[in-house]
Amino acid sequence: MATHEMTVAAVAHADEHAHDHGHHKETFWTKYIFSQDHKTIAKQFLITGFVAGFIGILLSAIFRLQLAFPDKSFPFLETILGKWAPEGRLDPNFYMALVTMHGTILVFWLLTGGLSGTFANLLIPLQIGARDMASPFLNMLSFHFFFWGTVVLFASFFVETGPAAAGWTVYPPLSALPQAMPGSGLGMVLWIIALVLFVVGVLMGGLNYITTVLNMRTKGMSLMRMPLVVWALFTVAILGLLSFPPAVAAFILLLFDHSLGTSFYLSDIYIAGQALPQQGGNPLLYLHLFWFLGHPEVYIVLLPALGITSELISTHARKPIFGYKVMVYSILGIAFVSFIVWAHHMFVSGMNPLLGSIFTATTLLVAIPSAMKIFNYIFTLWKGRIHLTVPMLFAIGTVSFFISGGLTGFFLGVAPLDIPLHNTYFVVGHFHLVMGVSAVFAMFGGTYHWFPRLWGRMMNNRLGYIHFWLTFIGANLVFFPMYYMGFGGVPRRYYAFTEFDFTKSWQDLNVFITIAALVTIAGQLLFVYNFFHSMFWGKPAPRNPWKATTLEWSSPVKHIHGNWPGKLPVVYRWPYDYSKPGAPADFIPQYISDEDIARGVRWWEDDFEPLSVIDREEPSEGEAAKVSPEPTPVPALSPNHKPDAPTA
Amino acid sequence: MQGALGHSGMKLLPYLCRYMSRMRWMSAVGLLGLGWAQIGAAAKARAAEIALEQAQQAAAFDWSGFLWKLVWIETLLIVFLAFRLIQLVVRYTGYDPFARWDRDKVNMRLWMLVGLGGLFFAVWGTFKYAPLYLPASASEHGKLIDGLRDGIISFTYPAFILVHLMLFYMIWRYYNGKVRQAVYEETHHGLERASLIAISIPVVAIAIAGIYIWSLPVHGQKPQEGQKTLEIELVAEQFQWRVRYPGADYKLGRYHYTLIGGENVLGLDFTDPKAQDDILPAAKEIHLPVGALVTIHVRSKDVLHSLFLPHFRTHIYAVPGQKNQVMLVPTITTKEMRRKLGKPDFDFELACNQLCGGAHYNMRMKVVVETWEEYQQWLSTQKPAHAPSEQVTEIRKSSQTL
Incomplete structure (x- = not known):
């Protein structure tokens, strides 16, 4: 029996796995599709997220065209969209579908699945010194749920009534009643299924991240020695675990209302010439449930981004992150407060006004830990030695966008001021800058930074610089003017601004924003090219290209199962020992002990092999006593050598 | 010449020539590609043209469109080839003009x-x-x-x-x-x-x-000594607003959504005497008296809408099955505002600001603020909503009201 033999062989193989990693036969399917290796799963999340995100951004190109030229006809739209753009004019219902899918894809697929999925999978095991996730199988399932969610979501583009179109928040009754708009037909059902699959994936991942961080840290890796990005990803996993289930409940109840005639959210409705029998429900229930996820979701997007930014800024400024403890407490503080602010999305929904006062107070509280993080980034740069590499530029970009977007939170978080600004372009500008672009920038920065760790190759620097400056300038030109429109009271989710006197006059600015957006989107092709080209033909990466201290750079460039071929690294110090006085180099990796320094280990040299330190036998006590306590000073400037600078 | 072209340019030239001769096949491929794309585009345009001709019998060839297509394709190709050229020059000659940049x-x-x-x-x-x-x-x-x-x-x-x-x-x-x-x-x-x-x-x-x-705008306002008060109702539906004014009794009558139908667009319960004299203006206009404390009751017939009066800083969702209300005191009439802004065609506007469907962008209603006298005069020209007699009996049978 071939199958029987195979099973036995597989079991035996799994047994020897613990001792012998790497060189067993893998088929295409086990290596790339059903891989249980966290590094491969990270790649899967990254590519799926980026592909989905790129499509999501292309959707915005179409609706931006509509907003800038509402009375022009674009025949090519009919070519690609068919009946949704008769005679080249976008159908208003499909406009809403584009807006909805743009939001859903970018918030959930790119910035939750793509961002957390990628970096949690890649960094958590590698940075805490674990061989893999706590449950590699669950981890694989997590990606597959995410992937099939993606497939279902994109399939909804091809159903007859079109994809979901009630906005990414899918407020009922609009989303619950197929007679209210075409998008609320089958497209809505598929949207809910996609989201449920997605959330299942997120929860599986989250469980894994929490378990791994709590149980599988290597020797010496105490919680307060974890890199901030691991702190952020860990906190985000908890946030997701607590906030996604209510959202799933909300979606399932919505599905019941939609398809089974229940009335959780429906009451007193007269639509399409007919009074519906449903009574006693209330849409505000959905709003509460949704935003109970929805607001933590903002931080589920943002915290990993800020975590990545912490790593990048510290590494490339060659300086410890300023106020590590404050940063950790800020992450925890933001996570806690994020659970008690959700109703600031509902100030004008007609909920009890007393709640408005309470949620104003809690919302403004978020400003304190957020601002502390910003100040700490700036103080990290202060007296640093800032290498303006591509990842560093993106990290600084994230900080800049976080300032530009975060400060306007003061306007929207205050209930009375939310009255004129609610659902205007002020909101669109605010969240695109503070959590959209800033998180995307962190994701770009993280990709440029950890690309050598993912594919063993460097990305092209020059394309990276052009990509950064184009995107940074472009994104500012697109989103900053939206604040002006917000002060003009221009409402969001409008198909055209031609019907109202107070919106008409903004047409010129809309044309400007659209042109900026199209150029910026086209600029992303540079990244796409750079990404895929470098994956195969990029410059081979050295073991530790950025001279970073964290553990992920100590494992071999070529990926192996179990990350380290021999022993697990032991951690002797916190992750930010950059430019430490008296040290022979401007960084000391976490696995280098004081004895190693005294012994004269030269970890900053290009041909240094970290495994020689990691796999070394523990020094006996007598031997340790012989080592002199004074580190040998090494005056060589090699670690401070600038590889890209001209040799004079 | 040396100065104009610059040192680096002169240095690059021989490399370029050598590169071009060495990489003949690349140029050939490039030119072939160029030609192929042109032929393809031309063929495609020609096929489209033939199809069009057959359909319409007399359509002239769209030369300008064809040329524009060519220009686009060639621009893209030239950009790509230039990019590739620089890349190859750098790779084969080792001469990199940007290497000296810090x-x-x-x-x-x-x-x-x-x-x-x-x-x-x-x-x-x-x-x-x-x-x-x-x-x-x-x-x-x-x-x-x-x-x-x-x-x-x-x-x-x-x-x-x-x-x-x-x-x-x-x-x-x-x-x-x-x-x-x-x-x-x-x-x-x-x-x-x-x-x-x-x-x-x-x-x-x-x-x-x-x-x-x-605490002020929503529930904290009380009418001051001698201040006029007014209660009106705004009802949203896909995709328009309807306004209801109280009649001589200054009270809005009861309603129920199951009563909507026919001419009774708001589902008023005409067994309620307060509802019988309620006024539903025909024009898409809201008239508000300046200086009066206006309470707006907001409801929706179908999906979520939002009452957005940007000039009055007033905003509240219209929620089906829930009675919402806002208060405001208009302080300036439309006429004065026009004079103040110097815009003779200025109008206050009411918009929907919660996604409610395809024509969400087009739920406009004009708001006219005028003096109390003008308002009274306008109101007197509006007819009360009245129910056809047979409908009243029908409603009495199923007298389900809020």
């Missing part, structure tokens, strides 16, 4: 240029677009909101500029090259404390002001 210095300068320029343009735009912002509030509580907004701007705008300047200063002062050694500093308690205080003070101030003002 990555840190160039990017630092770009930060200064883009960053400071960006700050300048942000401020410039704020003033440039000021004429398009909503004019000063036309309602009493809106003035408080405007005050709060100005207060928050006066804190956030300087903070926006200052924090960015700090960021740019760090880049300018501590970029690699100017600085060769970073200073090891884990934290600085004084600085942390200072930043904590710096952010906490405005947060507390804004919270107190915000919570205080929040």
